[in-house]
Amino acid sequence: MDLAHVAICVSDLDRAMDFYGDLGFEETHRFTLDGVTNVYLGRDSDGEADLQLRHDPDRTTPIAPSRADVDHVAFTVDDVDDTFETAIDAGAAPVLEPTEIDAAGAYAAFVEDPEGYTLEFYRWL
Known part of the structure; x- marks a missing residue:
C-alpha cells in the first residue's frame, strides 16, 4: 500500500x-x-x-488548522535550508529553523503555510 x-x-x-x-x-x-x-x-x-x-467558495466555517488534529505534513527534500528559505520568501511563517533531530535521524525544518498548516521539510542524516 x-x-x-x-x-x-x-x-x-x-x-x-x-x-x-x-x-x-x-x-x-x-x-x-x-x-x-x-x-x-x-x-x-x-x-x-x-x-x-x-x-469550497460556499464554506461558511473558517478553516482553522490545529496541530491538535493534524500535526504536520512532511516532505523529503534535497536541501532543507534552501527549501526553508524558499517557503519563508513565499509567505510561510517559521516554526522551527533547520536543525538536526538526532532521535529521528533527520535534518528538518518546520514552517506554517498561509492557511496555517504546519509543513516539515526533511532529509535523512
Whole structure:
C-alpha cells in the first residue's frame, strides 16, 4: 500500500497555488464536484499528486488548522535550508529553523503555510 496524497482545505485557492508553486509543486489535474474545486499538486515528473487542495467558495466555517488534529505534513527534500528559505520568501511563517533531530535521524525544518498548516521539510542524516 502506498500513500497517494494528502488533502487540505484552503480558503484562497490562488494564494495556495502560488505558495506551493514557489515550492516547486505543479498542478497535475483538477476537477470540481458539488461546487468544491479539487486541485492536485505534485513535485515529480511522473504526474503523481502529493497534495490535494480543496476549495469550497460556499464554506461558511473558517478553516482553522490545529496541530491538535493534524500535526504536520512532511516532505523529503534535497536541501532543507534552501527549501526553508524558499517557503519563508513565499509567505510561510517559521516554526522551527533547520536543525538536526538526532532521535529521528533527520535534518528538518518546520514552517506554517498561509492557511496555517504546519509543513516539515526533511532529509535523512
